[in-house]
Amino acid sequence: MFPSLRFLLPTLLLPLVHAYFVVNSPAKGDEWINGQTWGVSWTKGLQDDVDAFDIELSRMSTDGIIYVASAVPALLGSFNLDISGLPAADDYYLLFINSTHGVLYGNSYAFSIVDSATNASTPKLDSSKPTVSVSGGPNPTAVFATTFPATANSAMGTYIIGTGVVGMMGLAVVSMMGGAWAVL
Numbered sequence: 047m048f049p050s051l052r053f054l055l056p057t058l059l060l061p062l063v064h065a066y067f068v069v070n071s072p073a074k075g076d077e078w079i080n081g082q083t084w085g086v087s088w089t090k091g092l093q094d095d096v097d098a099f100d101i102e103l104s105r106m107s108t109d110g111i112i113y114v115a116s117a118v119p120a121l122l123g124s125f126n127l128d129i130s131g132l133p134a135a136d137d138y139y140l141l142f143i144n145s146t147h148g149v150l151y152g153n154s155y156a157f158s159i160v161d162s163a164t165n166a167s168t169p170k171l172d173s174s175k176p177t178v179s180v181s182g183g184p185n186p187t188a189v190f191a192t193t194f195p196a197t198a199n200s201a202m203g204t205y206i207i208g209t210g211v212v213g214m215m216g217l218a219v220v221s222m223m224g225g226a227w228a229v230l
């Protein structure tokens with residue numbers, strides 16, 4: 047529903063608001079295998095005053111948010127995501143959001159997480175970037191277990207992240223904002 051906005055942004059709005067956010071990976075229809083490491087990457091405008099954001103994994107058909115990483119420096123551009131034990135489904139998407147006030151900056155297309163390879167994508171990894179690990183499904187008690195250090199864009203390391211859900215704040219914002227996030 048929202049991804050089509052991404053194409054309108056650069057052509058229609060960029061000259062006016064400098065707001066621009068494209069999730070390059072996962073790409074539309076990508077298939078990620080549990081137990082492997084996958085690249086997450088994005089491209090954003092520089093003049094939108096968004097220096098960092100939180101990343102959440104969600105699904106279109108069910109409630110619940112899996113917290114991936116918090117305070118991710120926008121300039122990092124990519125990181126590696128090690129997934130295991132996530133429920134297999136074809137309607138996952140990543141949200142790039144400020145979870146404090148719920149403002150959504152961008153989101154990926156829908157992609158799949160599977161337990162074994164049927165049509166797996168090629169992992170787009172960058173060994174110079176940190177690796178974040180998520181495991182298990184939405185969990186009602188956990189929150190972001192790890193926050194990126196301010197220097198993460200120059201550091202190489204592994205961050206072990208818990209998963210969890212805190213209700214529907216992120217998704218509620220998605221529906222409320224509709225097309226409006228383009229001008230944030």
Ligand SMILES: *[C@@H]1O[C@H](CO)[C@@H](O)[C@H](O)[C@H]1NC(C)=O
Nearest residue numbers: 074075076077164165166167
């Ligand atoms: C395999 O995945 C690609 C996208 O990664 C998709 O375009 C293609 O249709 C898929 N093929 C099958 C047989 O599912």
Ligand SMILES: *[C@@H]1O[C@H](CO)[C@@H](O)[C@H](O)[C@H]1NC(C)=O
Nearest residue numbers: 098099100117118144146147
């Ligand atoms: C989210 O917004 C709050 C309030 O503006 C800010 O203090 C916080 O740093 C932001 N979060 C991130 C990850 O940038």
